[in-house]
Amino acid sequence: MWLGTFHRFCARLLRQWAPAVGLESHFSIFDTTDQRQLVRDVLRDLGYDPTHYPPEKIAERISRAKNDLLPPEIFAERYAEVVGDHFRVVTARVYPEYQQRLLRLNAADFDDLLLHVVDLLRTSDELRRELDERYRYILVDEYQDTNLAQYQIVVALSQIEPNLCVTGDPDQSIYGWRGAKLDNILRFEADFPGAKVVRLEQNFRSTQAILRSADRLISHNRWRKA
Structure with a gap:
């Protein structure tokens, strides 16, 4: 059992199948600081001033692209010549070089851990x-x-x-800003026909006054489970 x-x-899986994605099994995992430093280096080498294009902002856009399963070549093709969005254009030029340098350094960032496994599952x-x-049995909280x-995994x-x-x-989805897709849970029964839905409708944490106030606010949510 894995927990x-x-x-x-995904990191454990990649240690076993790293060569299939261009890495060695002892690859490094870049944290946020490592990632931003590498983006800074790429920006400078491409002739961009990191004070005008903060590495953390470019890194955030690269992260969002990876969460949306957009590899660098597709992202660059779509956005390298976009008019009026300089940050997106710069990201489209930085992203491919950033990814190539990660591979040369035998490294992966946190988003790559997921993206590489998705690629493995798609191609093999x-x-x-x-x-x-x-x-055989999977539980996702x-x-x-x-x-x-x-x-996809x-x-x-x-x-x-x-x-x-x-x-x-779905009423507690709070991570859309970092790529969470509410539709994943809304379409669960469509993805897995015959799934049994068990509703947990009794709350033991909050007083009735809090529950009534929360329910009034939540009732305005546009996307909810029927």
């Missing part, structure tokens, strides 16, 4: 089937906060053995 976050799970049906059969990459590992249990509440 951990998506990133920890043999590996996907092996992992699907290995992980806070499913409303999963992003597109995490969603869950779906890929729930084909042969669709013993998938998720818990979540």
